[in-house]
Each structure stands twice: as structure tokens, then as C-alpha cells.
Amino acid sequence: MQLLCAIERSRAVSATTSVTARRRNAPWAALVPMALTVLVAYLGTTLWSLRVSLTSSRTFPNDDFVGLAQYQRLFENERWILALQNLAVYGVLFILACMVVGFLLAVFIDQKVRGEGALRTIFLYPYAMSFVATGLVWQWVLNPGDGMQRAFRQMGWESFTFEWIIEQDRVIYTVVIAAVWQASGLVMALMLAGLRGIDEDIWKATRIDGIPPWRVYVSIVLPMLKSTVATVFVLLSTGVVKVFDSVVAMTQGGPGTASDVPAKFIMDHLFGRANIALASAGSIVLLLMVIALVLPLMIARNKTSGGGGHA
Amino acid sequence: MSLKKLCAVAIAAAIPLSIPAIANAQGAKAEVIHWWTSGGESAAVKTLADAYRSAGGIWVDTAVALGEQARSVAINRIVGGNPSTAAQFNTSKQFLDLVEQGMLNPIDEVALRDGWDKFLPETIINAVKVKGHYYAAPVNIHMPAWIWTSKAAFKQAGIAAEPRTMDELFAALDKLKAAGLVPLAHGGQSWQDNIVFTAVLTNVGGRDLYLKVLRDRDAKAIQSEAFKSVLLTFKRLQGYVDKGSPGRNWNDATAMLIAGKAGVQFMGDWAKGEFALAHKEAGRDYGCIAGFGPAAPYIIQGDVLVFPKTSNAEQIKAQKLLATVVTAPATQVAFSAKKGSIPIRTDVDSSKMDICAQQGIAIMKDKTRQLGNGEIYLNPDQNGALSDILTNYWNRNIPVEKVQRDIAAALRN
Numbered sequence: 001m002q003l004l005c006a007i008e009r010s011r012a013v014s015a016t017t018s019v020t021a022r023r024r025n026a027p028w029a030a031l032v033p034m035a036l037t038v039l040v041a042y043l044g045t046t047l048w049s050l051r052v053s054l055t056s057s058r059t060f061p062n063d064d065f066v067g068l069a070q071y072q073r074l075f076e077n078e079r080w081i082l083a084l085q086n087l088a089v090y091g092v093l094f095i096l097a098c099m100v101v102g103f104l105l106a107v108f109i110d111q112k113v114r115g116e117g118a119l120r121t122i123f124l125y126p127y128a129m130s131f132v133a134t135g136l137v138w139q140w141v142l143n144p145g146d147g148m149q150r151a152f153r154q155m156g157w158e159s160f161t162f163e164w165i166i167e168q169d170r171v172i173y174t175v176v177i178a179a180v181w182q183a184s185g186l187v188m189a190l191m192l193a194g195l196r197g198i199d200e201d202i203w204k205a206t207r208i209d210g211i212p213p214w215r216v217y218v219s220i221v222l223p224m225l226k227s228t229v230a231t232v233f234v235l236l237s238t239g240v241v242k243v244f245d246s247v248v249a250m251t252q253g254g255p256g257t258a259s260d261v262p263a264k265f266i267m268d269h270l271f272g273r274a275n276i277a278l279a280s281a282g283s284i285v286l287l288l289m290v291i292a293l294v295l296p297l298m299i300a301r302n303k304t305s306g307g308g309g310h311a
Numbered sequence: 312m313s314l315k316k317l318c319a320v321a322i323a324a325a326i327p328l329s330i331p332a333i334a335n336a337q338g339a340k341a342e343v344i345h346w347w348t349s350g351g352e353s354a355a356v357k358t359l360a361d362a363y364r365s366a367g368g369i370w371v372d373t374a375v376a377l378g379e380q381a382r383s384v385a386i387n388r389i390v391g392g393n394p395s396t397a398a399q400f401n402t403s404k405q406f407l408d409l410v411e412q413g414m415l416n417p418i419d420e421v422a423l424r425d426g427w428d429k430f431l432p433e434t435i436i437n438a439v440k441v442k443g444h445y446y447a448a449p450v451n452i453h454m455p456a457w458i459w460t461s462k463a464a465f466k467q468a469g470i471a472a473e474p475r476t477m478d479e480l481f482a483a484l485d486k487l488k489a490a491g492l493v494p495l496a497h498g499g500q501s502w503q504d505n506i507v508f509t510a511v512l513t514n515v516g517g518r519d520l521y522l523k524v525l526r527d528r529d530a531k532a533i534q535s536e537a538f539k540s541v542l543l544t545f546k547r548l549q550g551y552v553d554k555g556s557p558g559r560n561w562n563d564a565t566a567m568l569i570a571g572k573a574g575v576q577f578m579g580d581w582a583k584g585e586f587a588l589a590h591k592e593a594g595r596d597y598g599c600i601a602g603f604g605p606a607a608p609y610i611i612q613g614d615v616l617v618f619p620k621t622s623n624a625e626q627i628k629a630q631k632l633l634a635t636v637v638t639a640p641a642t643q644v645a646f647s648a649k650k651g652s653i654p655i656r657t658d659v660d661s662s663k664m665d666i667c668a669q670q671g672i673a674i675m676k677d678k679t680r681q682l683g684n685g686e687i688y689l690n691p692d693q694n695g696a697l698s699d700i701l702t703n704y705w706n707r708n709i710p711v712e713k714v715q716r717d718i719a720a721a722l723r724n
Contacts, residue, residue: 058692059386059408078717079699145555166499166557168707255499255557256706257699271379273695274408 046287053280061276070281080282083260086172090261091240093173097180098236099229102187107217109188110195120192124185131182135249138178139165142250168258171251175259179246183239187232194228195221230301234294241290262286339629342371343616344388345399346381347650351584355649359450362642368632371396385619389414394619396629402438402449402613403686409617410441416618416627417444421634430656432675434611434683447615448634451643451652454671455579455684456510456610460598463571464492470574473598477514477544480575480603484551487574495548496564496573499557501702503564507577508545508701509684513608516541518682521608526688528722534715542704542711549705551575557706568597579612583651583667599667601674609674612684613652689722696721 053071056064074080105123109116126134141147142165152160164170198221206216222229244263247253253260262282270279341363347356353374360370373395375381382405385398389409400406409415422428422445428436431449439447458480460473465483468490474480484494497503512521516537523532532538553573556564565585567573576582586597593599601609616637618630636642643654648664653671661672674680685694700721704714 058690060390060412078703139558143555143558145553163554166554251558252500254501254702254706256501256702258706268695269692271383272691274405274691278692 049280050284052277053284055277057275057277057280059274059276066277070277071285074278074281074285079257079260080262080265082257083262083265086259087240087243087261089172090176090179090243091237093176094179094183094240095233095236097176098184098187099232101180101184102232103191103222105184105188106191106195109192120189123188126182127186129182131179131245132249134178134182135246138174138181139250142174165251166255168255171255171259175243175246175250178250179239179243182246183236187236190228190232190235191225194225198224230297234297237290237293241286338367338369339625339632340369340371341396341629341633342373343397343399343633344373344375344381344385344395345614346375346378347399348374348376349584350588351581351649351651355646358645358649359637359642362636362639362645363633366632366636368629368636389619394621396621396626397448397616397618397633399450400447400615400617401686402435402447402452402611402615402683404438404690405686406447406615406617407441407690409619410446414620415446416620416630417446418448418618418631418634419445421445421448421631421638425635425638427638430658432611432655432681433678434681434687435613435655438683438687439615447617448637449655450614450616450637451647451650452611452613452655452671452675453579453581453652454601454610455506455612456513456602457578457580457582457667458510458600458602459565459568459576459578459582460600461568461571461574462596462598464568464574465598467571468492468574473600474603476603481547484548484575488551493553493567493573494551494575496567496576497552497556498559498561498564499552499706500559500561501698503561503578504702504705505685505698506579507548507705509610510577510602511545511548512541513610513682514603515544518606518608518679521682522688524718524722525685526683528689528693530719530723533719533722539711539715542714545701546704546711580653580667580671581651583665587651593665593667599670601667601670606680608682609671609680610682610684612686613655693722693724 052061054065054067055062056066056069109119109123113119142162144150144161144163144166149160149162165174202220203216206220242263243261244267247259247261247264251259253264263286266279266282266286269275269282343359345356347353356372356374360372363370373384375384378399378401382398382400385395385400386409388394406415427445431439432452435449435452439445439449460483464487465473468483468486470483470486474483487494497507512524516524520532520535520537520541523529524538561578561582562585564573564576565578565582566589568576569586569589569591580599583593583599586593591597601607616633618634621627621630637646638655640654640656640659643656644659644661644663646652647654647668651668653664653668653675654661657672657676659672661669664672685697689697697718700714700717703709704711
């Protein structure tokens, strides 16, 4: 009898431990699907692309490994080099312009202007539109034959000329203009949220000290918005690397290949040109570039927030 | 299956198959993936569906806009193990990888029974026949390098006759320019630049140079003076386009001819669809020139149906019926009349087709004038690389010698 009791008691004990264990493991169990998604869908496909990029695959993946030949071919290709240059120009200008325009819009709205709600909607509205539609509209606006140029000339400004979209060396700037028009509203919304989080007392203190408002924005508010700025930067950067739809809608990479970007190069080779090995090599290069850009930023942020931050 | 066995099967099958085959295929369900989605194209594909239905089959239409998209859907479904009965490809090397991976069913039985070798142009046979087996049923022939002229614009510029040589064409372009019209209506997209190049290569370079460059990828021919003058003529044409040209769609360029604002366009015979929509008539409102001189090559491109591998007897029956129906003379004429193309065979009644199509069919009867387009000789990758170089040359000031070097390098591998 005693033995039976002992067994019973030990069972009860083990049951309670297993309940606590289960409770402790529950969050991890809930994360398993996500972890699997990351491992299989992201990491797995990345490794698969890496593998394909080392082969001579055309329409279908094959096992004929050719080392780095695809990468060599990639960097001997003038179109790819041009696409990378365009990406750099586009990236720097797009991020800078979005930040500046978005911040200025946020500051403007932060002045407690009348009709704030309406203005906020207007500024944010372009972001709600698909870039295919945006790109098409901008293509019409910038077309020298029947867009803005013709409108100005008909209004009497005969010498008005704005033909960047057909100029080899300037066409990429038109893509920047359209993209900034679309994305700066989002930057404004994020910056405005940041501005609204600034303690009112700081403003009172600076007013007592007689510091001009612009100085407060630049020297006090902006540094306080550091994490917002970093978030915006990361958001915009991912937008830069994957830029594709705007170029396709606006210029199709033209005139010639003047406004080509890496994502378009990759898509062209992946499907139209049945060369998945070269396309994979291109996407691996893009991934390396993203890592090279984002990693230092993440390390820096981790350091400043004492290692346990929210990066 | 060995070739001998296959031939035996094919011959055995051929005897009773000719007419009863159609009756046997009652209710054979065929799903066809294609990208015939525009107005004229969907009217054309409807003629195929109707013909297939009246042969007793059930047509299931899977239209996917844009060729690239449609082809990748077809390939993904083959790889994923759920292939369609048939899929549209261009008459080219696009489906060669599928053949090499053993992912397509050959349709030798139909081809041998109907005697495809007897009526198909050699260029098409070379594209659909791989290592002795037929892997695709040709649907139509498009000629991408027609020269279209606007009679209204020509009249306004005081040009009496249609140009008959390249020099006369340039003279006409100069007159159009002097009259304040857009001489050359061109859509500055790389594939359209490529069409202009193809037209110049056939009309200035001629058949031999064409084959040496695109089929043999002969570096010596690419570096030759003859090819240099082709490139220079191509570049010279660029001087006749308007500023709105970059990025323009081909049909917008055709619209300029229809409105009489522009004089000349290089474009495939699908442009006839645009003229027809605007109620313009060939010969009265617009002119069509297949090439200069009686020996000018006629470029062949077009569409085919391929038949993904399956062991399902019903599906194989449907595939054979499809191959039979789409190549039949009556279907051929009905389809091409709507599509703006010409039939794959010249033994058809062309009297109801427009004068441009009749001109094309007449030229096709001369085998020495038939040539494939770049896609037939080059794989998609080489073709793409060539197109990048040409579109850059069209748009930028690049020394012609560098272009020759670049082309030779791009076609080497």
C-alpha cells in the first residue's frame, strides 16, 4: 500500500513538473512554424540560389558545377555594371531626398497647421498607390511629346525643356523623382509620430532659452529621433535594393539599358532569357550588398543601446 | 522507346488513324496555356477552340497575359507535376531545354501521318524537330520585319511611289522630315530596336550574312565590312525618329501611321490588327513591304504548341487531336486571318486573306527566301545579350567597331 502511495505521489510530482515544462516550452512551440518558415523559406532558398549560381543551369537547375564562372560573366557584363551604378545613384539620392522631404513635411505639419488631417492624408496618399500606376502616370507627365513639357509650351513658355526621361545620363533621376514623390509621405508619417513623442517641456525650455526653432529641430529634436531615422533608413534601403516595378512601369530599363537596375537584370535572365544560374549569381551579389550595408548598422545600434536593444 | 519501335508504332497507327482518330477522341479534354490575350489574338484563339470542339474535344482555355509569364506558368506546372495538355511557345529554342530534360511528349505519329516534312518550311521543321522527333505543333508564321508606310503621310510629303530599295527608303524619310512629319514611327524598346536591326540585316546584309552572323555566329562575318555597313545603316535610321520615341509601345507607333503623322514603321505583321481596328485597308490606306528586291529574305517566327510529358492515355489522345486540328488547312486560314499572321503551309486557299498576307504566302513558296528570326538560331541568353548591345548602340553614341567586338564576344559562348 505504502509503495503504491509512493508511486502515486511521485507521479503527481512528475505531472506538475511536466505541466510547468510544457508551459515553459509553449512559446517556443508557437514559434516553431515561424522558425521553420525562416529556415526553409528564407535560408533554404538562399542556399539553393547560391548552389544554382555555381552551376551552368539554364531553364532548369542542374548539377554541372562551374565554380565562379557565372560571377565572372556577371561582372564582365556592361549591363550589370550599369545596373549597379544606377542602383547606387538611385539609392543615395532616393534615401537622402525622402529623408529631407519627409522630415520637412513632418515639421510643417507639426506646426499645428489648420487642416492637418487632410494634409496628412494628401501627403501619405501616394504611398497607397501601386508603383505600377505611379510609374505610368509619371511616364506620361515626363514624356516630352505629350506631358508636362508640352503643357508648359502650350501655356506660352516656348523654351521650356525637360527631357530627362529620354536622356541616357539623366533618366535614372526621373525614377528617383517618382519614387521620392511616392515614399516621402511614409517618411513624413513616421517622423511626425516621432516628433509628437518629443516632450513638450523640451520645447518650453528652449523657448525660455531663446533658441530659434530651426536650431531646436536640428540640434535637439533630430538627435532624439535617432531610432526613428534608423527605422526609416532600413525601410527605404530595402525599397532601394528591390526597386523593379517603378523602372519597368516608367522606362522598361530604357532608353536602351540606361535605367536598368539589378532586380530587372535578374528577372530578365530568370525568365525571359532562361539563365537561372546567372540570375541567381546576381541575386546572391545583391544579398551580399544588403548584408554589407545593414550589418554595420545593426552592430552600431546594438552597441549604443547596450547590446540588448531593439534592433 | 527506340526509334525503330516508335516508327513501327507510328506507321501502324497511321493506317487507321486518319479520320476515325477524330471520332475516337470523343470528349478528349485539352487544357491549353497561351498568351493570346489581346482583342485580335483572343478572336484568333477562339478559332482554334472552335475547331477543336467540332473535332469532338473539350477545350479548356488558360490564357496568361505576356509570353514570358505564360511560359513560366507552363514550365512551373510541368516541374510541379501538374502539366497542362498543351502550352504555347514561340517557334524558337525556348522549349529546347524542356525537350532535353525529357519533359515533352513527341507527336511523331501525327507529324508522320500528315506528312509535315512535305509542307512545313524547313526553318520551322528545324525548330520543332529535335533529334528526329517532332516536339511541337506549329500554329502560324509571323514575319517580324515588315516595313509599313502611311499613304496619307506619303501624299503629304509628295512621295509618289513606295520605296523599292534602301536608298529610296532614305530618300522618302528625308522628304517626310522636310514636310514636318515624323519620318520613322518607332517605339524605343529593345525588342523593337531588334526588329529594325533584323530588317536592315536582311535588306542590306542579305541572306548569307544573316545566316553567318545569327546561325553560325561567325566572328569573321561579324567583324566584316558588310556587317559594319549593316550596323551603320541601322544607326542611321535612328536619326529619323522623334523625341517621344523612347519607351513608346509599338501600337502607339502604328497609330502615328494611321493618323498620317508619321510615314514609316518597321514592325511585324501583327500591326495589321491595329490598321484593321481603325478600318484602314492594305493597299489603299497603308502599304506593306516585305523586303526590297525579289530575293529579299522572309523572316519566319511564330507560335507553336508543345505537349508536356504525360502517360495518361486520355491526355495523349487529346494532345494528338490538338496537333492534328491546329495544323489542318481550314484552321490555319481561319486562325491567321484573325491573328494577322500567315498559315504554316502554302497549300491553302489564300484568296480571302488581305494583300499583305497573300504577298507573304507568295514569297514563302520560294524556299531560298525563308529565314528564321534570331530566336530560332540563338538561345534565349545569346539573343538577349545581342539585343542589349543593339539597343545600346541605337540609343548611345558608340563606335561601330566596339559594337562589332561586343557582338562577337556575346555570341561566342
